[in-house]
Amino acid sequence: MDEFKLFSADIGQRLDLVQGAGGNTSIKIGPVLRIKASGAWLAEALEKPIFVDVDLAPLRAAMSDDFTDETLKSALQPADGGALRPSIETPLHALSPFRTVAHVHSVNAIALAARQDARARLGERLDGLDWAFASYQRPGAPLAKAVREIFRSSAPRVIVLGNHGLVVAEDSIDALRRLLDDVETRLAADPVNATARKRRTLPPAPMDYRWVEDGAAAFLPFDQLRRRLAAKGSLYPDHVVFLGPALVMAADTGAVSRLNPAPKIAVVSDIGLLARKDLTPGALAMLDCLGLVLARTDPDAPINYLTPEDERALLGWDAETYRQALDQRSAAALAD
Numbered sequence: 058m059d060e061f062k063l064f065s066a067d068i069g070q071r072l073d074l075v076q077g078a079g080g081n082t083s084i085k086i087g088p089v090l091r092i093k094a095s096g097a098w099l100a101e102a103l104e105k106p107i108f109v110d111v112d113l114a115p116l117r118a119a120m121s122d123d124f125t126d127e128t129l130k131s132a133l134q135p136a137d138g139g140a141l142r143p144s145i146e147t148p149l150h151a152l153s154p155f156r157t158v159a160h161v162h163s164v165n166a167i168a169l170a171a172r173q174d175a176r177a178r179l180g181e182r183l184d185g186l187d188w189a190f191a192s193y194q195r196p197g198a199p200l201a202k203a204v205r206e207i208f209r210s211s212a213p214r215v216i217v218l219g220n221h222g223l224v225v226a227e228d229s230i231d232a233l234r235r236l237l238d239d240v241e242t243r244l245a246a247d248p249v250n251a252t253a254r255k256r257r258t259l260p261p262a263p264m265d266y267r268w269v270e271d272g273a274a275a276f277l278p279f280d281q282l283r284r285r286l287a288a289k290g291s292l293y294p295d296h297v298v299f300l301g302p303a304l305v306m307a308a309d310t311g312a313v314s315r316l317n318p319a320p321k322i323a324v325v326s327d328i329g330l331l332a333r334k335d336l337t338p339g340a341l342a343m344l345d346c347l348g349l350v351l352a353r354t355d356p357d358a359p360i361n362y363l364t365p366e367d368e369r370a371l372l373g374w375d376a377e378t379y380r381q382a383l384d385q386r387s388a389a390a391l392a393d
Contacts, residue, residue, distance in 0.1 A: 070100045074241075078096050088113055096142075106141075155214065156228045159224070159226075161237070168350050171293065172361065175361070176190050183243055200218070214226050223244075265319065269329070269330040283356060300321050304323075
């Protein structure tokens with residue numbers, strides 16, 4: 058467990074792999090799956106009890122036939138009856154035949170997995186590895202069913218999830234770390250020069266907002282091509298959950314003040330990036346994630362955006378409402 062926690066903390070501290078409460082790791086110990094709890098931060102794996110045990114047999118039995126989110130919810134009761142909920146992506150880990158699994162929101166993987174030609178582009182990079190691709194499905198039952206179909210015919214150690222991220226699996230922590238490093242090296246892209254051109258003086262921010270002058274997304278107001286990409290839609294689920302669909306573009310600060318409802322983030326073209334003052338550290342980590350993804354995205358690439366139906370399914374889902382509540386609670390505790 059010490060090695061597992063160390064690995065979890067290591068990847069949790071890498072913004073290019075894990076942002077905020079995103080991502081999860083697991084290890085199978087006999088009949089039990091030990092996995093990160095929903096809403097917990099992998100970066101805190103050495104400091105806090107962030108893992109929860111789930112009995113594998115009833116969970117796998119629940120996924121052996123047709124199943125729903127409610128079916129999974131019943132099967133995902135913690136083995137110890139504790140208050141922590143297992144990650145909403147626990148089925149991905151339970152379906153894998155390998156002992157250790159890491160699911161990360163790799164910005165390199167997302168930049169490729171959001172493309173319409175993702176399979177072909179990934180195939181060029183991952184040639185020689187045992188890998189598979191799953192087109193975007195909402196986390197929970199829909200994604201679990203898609204991954205179950207993959208494992209019915211093969212047992213890949215690498216699965217790239219469309220518009221979502223990466224799953225790697227091995228039978229030891231050492232092998233898992235090596236595999237993740239190999240995949241990341243293969244998928245790595247040279248990011249655009251994302252050094253923001255800062256204005257010497259910024260206009261006053263609208264009430265309840267502040268200027269974001271640093272961070273991985275601070276370059277967006279000055280990069281017309283990637284602003285256009287961000288304005289067209291949402292690239293991956295956690296952006297929708299923590300920041301809302303797409304990004305709002307505005308010509309000036311007055312336009313932001315007039316928006317109703319007030320957006321969490323607004324890009325004021327050639328001026329700066331505005332964030333609501335009440336944004337949590339988890340939400341701000343998702344903003345950094347967007348900047349890192351867009352900096353690695355070819356602006357001429359054909360992009361698969363999440364549909365409005367995909368966005369509504371995420372925003373109205375109990376599991377994501379729970380994660381948002383935990384994020385708000387953690388932010389309030391930090392403020393105290």
